Amino acid sequence: MTLDTTLGQAPARTRGAGGPAARTARRRALLNWVAVHALAVAAALFFLLPFVFVFLTSVMNDQQALTTDYWPTSWNWGNYAKVWDTPGFLTWWRNTLLYAGLGTLLTVVSSLPVAYALAKFRFRGRNLALMAVIAMMMLPPQVTVIPMYLFWAKQMGLSGSLWPLIIPMAFGDAFSIFLLRQFLLTIPKEYIEAARIDGCGDLRTLLRVVLPMAKPAIAAVALFQFFYCWNDYFGPQIYASSNHGAWTLSYGLESFKAAHHTNWNLTMAATLLVMAPVIVLFFFAQKAFIEGVTLTGVKG
Amino acid sequence: MSLAFGTRKGSTRKGSAPEGSAGPTDPAAPGPQHLLRRKRRREAARTLAFLSPWLIGFGVFFVYPLVSTAYFSFTSYNGFGAPSFNGLKNWDYVFNQLPTFWQGLRNTLWLVVVMVSLRVAFGLGIGLLITKVKTGAGFFRTAFYLPYLAPPVAATVAFAFLLNPGTGPLNHLLGELGLPQPGWFSDPSWSKPALTLLAMWGVGDLMVIFMASLLDVPKEQYEAAELDGAGPFQRFRYVTLPNISPIIMFAVVTGVIQTMQYYTQAIVAGKVASGIAGNSGQSFEPGYPSGSTWTLPQMVYNLGFQRFNYGAACVVALVLFAISMAVTSLLLRRRSGFMASDD
Numbered sequence: 180m181t182l183d184t185t186l187g188q189a190p191a192r193t194r195g196a197g198g199p200a201a202r203t204a205r206r207r208a209l210l211n212w213v214a215v216h217a218l219a220v221a222a223a224l225f226f227l228l229p230f231v232f233v234f235l236t237s238v239m240n241d242q243q244a245l246t247t248d249y250w251p252t253s254w255n256w257g258n259y260a261k262v263w264d265t266p267g268f269l270t271w272w273r274n275t276l277l278y279a280g281l282g283t284l285l286t287v288v289s290s291l292p293v294a295y296a297l298a299k300f301r302f303r304g305r306n307l308a309l310m311a312v313i314a315m316m317m318l319p320p321q322v323t324v325i326p327m328y329l330f331w332a333k334q335m336g337l338s339g340s341l342w343p344l345i346i347p348m349a350f351g352d353a354f355s356i357f358l359l360r361q362f363l364l365t366i367p368k369e370y371i372e373a374a375r376i377d378g379c380g381d382l383r384t385l386l387r388v389v390l391p392m393a394k395p396a397i398a399a400v401a402l403f404q405f406f407y408c409w410n411d412y413f414g415p416q417i418y419a420s421s422n423h424g425a426w427t428l429s430y431g432l433e434s435f436k437a438a439h440h441t442n443w444n445l446t447m448a449a450t451l452l453v454m455a456p457v458i459v460l461f462f463f464a465q466k467a468f469i470e471g472v473t474l475t476g477v478k479g
Numbered sequence: 480m481s482l483a484f485g486t487r488k489g490s491t492r493k494g495s496a497p498e499g500s501a502g503p504t505d506p507a508a509p510g511p512q513h514l515l516r517r518k519r520r521r522e523a524a525r526t527l528a529f530l531s532p533w534l535i536g537f538g539v540f541f542v543y544p545l546v547s548t549a550y551f552s553f554t555s556y557n558g559f560g561a562p563s564f565n566g567l568k569n570w571d572y573v574f575n576q577l578p579t580f581w582q583g584l585r586n587t588l589w590l591v592v593v594m595v596s597l598r599v600a601f602g603l604g605i606g607l608l609i610t611k612v613k614t615g616a617g618f619f620r621t622a623f624y625l626p627y628l629a630p631p632v633a634a635t636v637a638f639a640f641l642l643n644p645g646t647g648p649l650n651h652l653l654g655e656l657g658l659p660q661p662g663w664f665s666d667p668s669w670s671k672p673a674l675t676l677l678a679m680w681g682v683g684d685l686m687v688i689f690m691a692s693l694l695d696v697p698k699e700q701y702e703a704a705e706l707d708g709a710g711p712f713q714r715f716r717y718v719t720l721p722n723i724s725p726i727i728m729f730a731v732v733t734g735v736i737q738t739m740q741y742y743t744q745a746i747v748a749g750k751v752a753s754g755i756a757g758n759s760g761q762s763f764e765p766g767y768p769s770g771s772t773w774t775l776p777q778m779v780y781n782l783g784f785q786r787f788n789y790g791a792a793c794v795v796a797l798v799l800f801a802i803s804m805a806v807t808s809l810l811l812r813r814r815s816g817f818m819a820s821d822d
Contacts, residue, residue: 215611222605223622229680230625232648233637247651289532296529302522308530310811315541317807319740321776322800323544325551325783325792329558330544350536381525410630412743413776417784429632436636436751443640453633461628465621469687 237447244444258448262435267423268449271431274419278341278427279408285348286355286404287397293351294359295385299371309360315353320413328417339422344414348404355400358471362396363389399471402464409457428453545800552793562789569790573798579766580795583773586671590741590774594675595734599727602685609686610693620690627683631743638677639664639751664752667771674744674772685730692726693719732810739803742776775799 236244237258239251262268296302297309332338366389374384390397412429419425426434432453439445461468527534552569554562573580605623612619626634641649642663650660663673700718709717749767765781766773775795783792 212613215608216614218608219612219615219619222608223619226622226626226680229637229641232641236640245646247646247648249648249651289536292529293533296526300522300526300529302526311537311541312533313811314804314807315537317736317803317810318541319776319799319803321740321742321779322796322803323540323548324779325789325796326544326547327540328783329789333558347536347540349532350540351533356533381529406628410632410743412632412747413780416780429630432632432636433747433750436639440754443646446636447640450633450636454629457628457630458625461625469624 233447233450236443237445237451239444241442241444244442244447255444258444259452262445262449262452265435265449267426267431268435270424271426271428274341274425275409275427275429278345278411278415279405282345282348282408283401283404285345286352287401289349289351290355290359290400291390291393291397292385294356294363295389297356298360298363299366299368312353312356312360316357324413324417331418338418340425341415341419341427343418344408344411352404355404358400358403359393359396362393366392395467395470398464398467402460402468403471405460406457548793548796548800551789552797554790556789557787558789565790569788569794573791573794577791579770579773580775580778582766582770583775583778586771586773587738587741587775589671590674590738591735593671594678595731595738597675598678598682599685599730599734601679602682602730603689603723603727605682605686606689606693609690623686624683627681629681632747634677634681635744635747636751638673638680639748642673642676643752664748665768667769670748670752670768670771674748677744677748688726688730689723692723696722729810732806735806736803736810739799739806740776741774742780745772745774746777746780748772775802 232249235249235251238254238256239248240253240255243252297305297312331343337343370388370392371384374388379387410429411427415427415430419427419430432449435449436446551562553564553566555565555568556562609616609620609623629637641647644650644660644662644665653660661669663669696719701714704714704718746765749765749772750763753763753767765777775798778795779792779799782788782795
């Protein structure tokens with residue numbers, strides 16, 4: 180709509196000032212503007228329409244959700260209450276929060292010292308250690324899952340719970356270590372040396388000097404890890420599937436679909452309820468998140 | 480590592496550095512030798528202490544399961560009793576008697592060639608677009624980025640609805656426009672394109688990386704090219720592309736690594752489209768429809784946790800490991816920045 184109005188204004192704006200050369204230049208700039216923004220609107224439709232259709236379907240009544248209608252005839256907000264009241268839904272929420280919250284905390288606490296050592300200490304085999312971190316980061320979780328499952332289920336008796344997913348995060352997460360290390364490299368040596376001259380021990384230097392400077396990177400790592408846990412499907416499928424009481428939202432959503440296979444409206448409401456928290460979290464922490472994404476790739 | 484090469488002329492004393500130990504850290508440092516040695520020992524202890532969480536994790540969650548997976552691949556084991564050695568039987572089974580293994584590899588190759596390249600090209604296009612947008616840039620940036628945040632299971636369920644051949648809005652729209660209406664997730668020849676569409680929807684991560692690198696291209700180079708009479712396409716070809724080619728390489732290689740791990744979207748799409756009731760474990764065989772969405776990670780799950788053939792599952796896991804590490808070594812070689820350090 181904005182595009183049409185600007186097009187209409189175009190002749191009025193170019194008339195008057197400047198010679199013919201200036202006029203063609205201005206016209207070309209305007210055409211350029213229109214083309215770019217038309218493309219941007221088309222792309223925005225591609226990215227946003229799925230959300231719109233999912234939302235519109237989520238408030239339809241049961242019959243209408245089975246038709247090809249786009250627009251709901253009645254707005255059934257009660258669908259969300261129905262999803263919320265589904266047995267287990269609240270438990271899935273609690274489990275997901277526990278997994279994501281505790282997992283994130285453990286990851287940050289255990290990964291920071293490792294990343295600091297890899298970035299700032301000089302020692303033999305440092306490059307080897309870094310390569311091992313990268314190898315671990317690139318390893319598909321399915322490669323090691325058979326022995327890991329046997330270990331947690333048979334030796335530890337922890338199958339049917341999320342602990343086999345949470346406990347390993349107390350021992351450093353390769354991706355978080357790598358990302359934090361990339362950031363810590365950018366902290367000038369002089370700060371750390373000054374702290375040492377002032378009589379700071381290594382741990383104190385890390386906590387008092389490095390930690391405050393690394394806050395953006397820590398925020399990014401925490402967000403990534405929270406999202407990873409929230410989105411994890413394979414882990415809960417392996418370790419928690421046998422026990423309904425340990426399911427997470429990502430895992431439960433699929434069974435919700437299976438149990439309500441004729442109710443697209445309820446399924447779409449549940450889908451939006453699973454998406455909502457990460458999207459809300461993103462709006463609160465947008466800057467940290469985008470910084471983190473660029474840190475992984477660009478600022479090598 | 481640098482310690483080993485850090486010795487300067489005059490600083491190495493005869494017999495002071497035994498084979499395999501580090502040379503003096505700081506040749507200029509004063510004080511007798513035992514003090515230096517004590518300092519070095521303290522530094523080693525400190526490094527070990529800081530690395531200890533990860534060293535344990537590396538052993539318990541990487542080395543041990545890898546060795547164990549290799550061992551299981553030569554045994555017959557279903558989780559009960561003890562594994563019994565059976566030579567190369569699992570390897571023979573996977574390579575010669577399991578047609579889905581080759582189908583899974585072919586699917587992965589398809590995804591690497593089509594999905595990864597389309598996603599990188601689309602990500603670059605969207606990144607370029609967002610650097611050109613003047614009005615409402617903040618809105619567009621958020622809109623383009625948002626789908627990347629949708630949890631994979633939720634996004635896949637949503638797409639299973641949007642693309643369902645019966646009542647899905649997309650096919651309805653295509654029908655109104657008089658275009659063909661494919662079966663998407665229910666049609667073996669359209670299931671991978673449908674997954675590709677889903678992957679392109681979540682292109683936000685690449686958009687951000689490309690956006691940042693495009694803004695880093697020096698402006699002077701564009702101005703110089705323009706003075707030389709280069710048009711927009713020539714400027715893209717001779718200024719933009721050479722500047723961002725390392726980022727494209729990075730996006731391709733990480734994309735290939737992600738494709739090796741491709742699991743959640745494929746298995747969820749198959750389950751939802753097949754209509755087979757949920758998470759009872761044994762009821763759903765991945766790959767629906769007609770094996771067109773098989774990938775190696777799903778095969779590890781299927782062989783190990785649905786058929787309890789741990790030996791064969793470990794063979795597939797090792798193949799997956801070998802491919803992933805080969806691709807990773809490519810990443811390490813091509814991008815020296817990945818391993819850069821500050822000294």
